[in-house]
Amino acid sequence: MSENQRRKAANEAVFRDVNERIEELQRPFAVAERQPLNVVCECDRLGCAEPLSVDLATYERVRSDSTLFLVSPGHEDDSIEDVVDTGGGYMIVRKRLGDPQEIVEATDPRG
Numbered sequence: 001m002s003e004n005q006r007r008k009a010a011n012e013a014v015f016r017d018v019n020e021r022i023e024e025l026q027r028p029f030a031v032a033e034r035q036p037l038n039v040v041c042e043c044d045r046l047g048c049a050e051p052l053s054v055d056l057a058t059y060e061r062v063r064s065d066s067t068l069f070l071v072s073p074g075h076e077d078d079s080i081e082d083v084v085d086t087g088g089g090y091m092i093v094r095k096r097l098g099d100p101q102e103i104v105e106a107t108d109p110r111g
C-alpha cells in the first residue's frame, strides 16, 4: 500500500469524526422533526467538505460498520474502496481489506 493510499484513508477517517460531532448536534432535531442529517462527504479528496443529506437510520447503519463511509456520488475512489449502496444524494463505500481497512478501524471513534 502506498503512502498516498494511507493518507487517503486517514483523510476519510477525519471526516468521519467531523460527522460524528454533527450527528451528535443534529440528532435531537432529526428525530423530533424526522429530518435528514446534514453531514459532509467522507471522501479522500483533500479540501472536500461537500454537504450530504442522509437519513438518521442510514447514517447509523453506515457508522455501525467501521469500514463503511458516506461520500458524494462520483467521489468514491476505486483504488481503495467499493461502492456497496447508493441513495438520493450519497453513496456508501466499503474500504477494501488490508491497510486502508486497518487504518479506518484503528481510528473508529466508536471502536
Ligand SMILES: [Zn+2]
Pocket (backbone or CB within 6 Å): 041, 042, 043, 044, 045, 048, 049, 050, 071, 072, 075
Ligand atoms: Zn467528497
